[in-house]
Amino acid sequence: MKIHEYQAKEILSARGLPVEVGVVISELAQLDEALQKISSGPWVIKAQIHAGGRGKAGGVKLAKTTRETREWAKQILGMNLVSPQTGPQGKKVRKILIAPAVEYTRELYVSVVLDRKNQCPVFLYSTEGGVEIEELAATKPQAIQRVLIDPAQGMLPFQAREIYFNLNLPKENIAQGTKVFQRLVQTFLDLDLSLIEINPMVILKSGELFCLDAKIMFEDNGLLRHAEYLNMRDLDEEDPREMEAAKSGLSYISLNGDIGCLVNGAGLAMATADAIQYFGGTPANFLDVGGGASTASVTHAFKIILSDSRVKAILVNIFGGIMKCDVIAQGIIDAAKQVKLNVPLVIRLEGTNVDKGKELLKSSSLNYKFADSLNTAAKEVVLAVQGANV
């Protein structure tokens, strides 16, 4: 689960990290009240969206006067922000964060993420703060240093000291600095996060470390244990079809094409989309109905696919294991009764109860084409769309 910068800062602040949250507003009318809460200028105005690269895209501005603050707030609130991370369609800015500008002497990069290869969290740090870490990893990988974390112990004091000295930080503030690193790691572990990124972490004139920006992502499995943070989910930032699908235990992801897919199993669902592309088509979605799907959830899945107006044909690809083919077949038949199926439908069934499933489909009034292998199914559905496009 992604959350906004201001929410990440609230979490860090509550855990004793050096950060100033500022005030978040969603309407211009709230600006005066917000400014009263923040001592004095200059101020920073920051677009709150679930994507990085906001600064370069014009979503972060510095204002010296209240008038300037108002102008920037007016411009940023409601704008469509396009950064490399939002995709070409961009993201609408619905909230902005107003915070006091901070003077600092240096910018650092620090983050905690999972190191899949070493199967433990890793603390990443660099003296080159303020730039995109992906860019830094590509152009100057030696500038990023890594410290593996034992998840049962957290960051050990000596590890924190090594990092502190490697970053050439002022010796007199070592107690504060090492505590910051250790607390970031502890926050990552305690809250089951998949990412904490402070970019930049800055060094104030006083020599102390300060979190100027903050990015936090919750690891979805771990979120089960932290229900108190669930209300930080911003539905405006999520794909409505993905949210709708999740309600029925379906895993749905929008893609850019015109062939709707309904598959069981994540690997097979990815592979089905790949097969469509291989034969010259473009998948409109990834949809995994899971192993425990019921007739009702299959019906729901079908409705979600059909609610996408780009969909010109549908491919159902089921390899029954736990999932039984007759359950899928009944779900499709039920869905076709409830919603108008006005696009070609190709069905491929294999595995548990395949004969029962085929029988159900045959004896229904459903209009579909049956395919006896994955390749045939993908070819058929691509042909169907090409036919529709002629």
Place this chain on the structure above:
Amino acid sequence: MNLCLNENTRVICQGITGSAGLFHSKACREYGTNLVGGVTPGKGGSVIDGFPVFDTVRAAVSKTNANASMIFVPALLAADAILEAAASGIELIVCITEGIPVNDMAKVIQVLKKNSHVRLIGPNCPGIITPGVAKIGIMPGYIHKPGKVGIVSRSGTLTYEAVWQVTQLGLGQSTCVGIGGDPIVGMNHIDVLQAFNEDPQTQSVIMIGEIGGTAEEEAALYIKKEMKKPVAAFIAGTTAPPGKRMGHAGAIVSGGTGTALGKIEALRSAGIIVALSPGEIGTSLVLALKRGFSK
């Protein structure tokens, strides 16, 4: 290290009194697995569908001599179940449970690294099957056929797809292992490839990978250096957009790493035949077999 299941594999099911645990315990027994009992804390002493139930894994092991465990414990309790199995003398742990917090698995792995005789398959996996002998997992038994192809995969149903294609071609499988779709799993591609390399039953291998992480790239290097048997591969997720979890927690392209194209390129440059469509996994294996042993 031989990974194949045999008549000496004695299996218990942790979470046997849950509906999924019981259903699949029965299915395993029907397939021929020597499923000797189960564990549910608090239900020890009872018998369910002929399976004796124990309160702890240690008690189950001491009474039944079990050496393998199949775990169907709910996600937030599953890490503890894995550690209990490892501490009680179980050598092969197959964790089917999906949704275990990643940090829990990170802690589990730190412990397992100190117990090198314990092998963990999964979590979030279909399990392991040696066709015609036994299975520990949720895969439909009948699509398999005893044979000489070893299959290793991160996915469940996509593995069934590959198995089915192999069976349809008249070939069969020596052993199939689903290593799981989470970012942190026990055995990885290389561990299973190593086992297949040493297993006399296995004469060729299909490896199915997917986006996310670098396990397939590392496997490609291993295959190039060590593998004595032909390998065909498929990588799922060519169409996956960056930053999205494609169903599996581990299937995510992040920061330009873990892409399908990068993995396909790594496998190809190691001389491995990669199927371009998932419908061609079986025929790619036939090609690899025709080309013969690379070493």
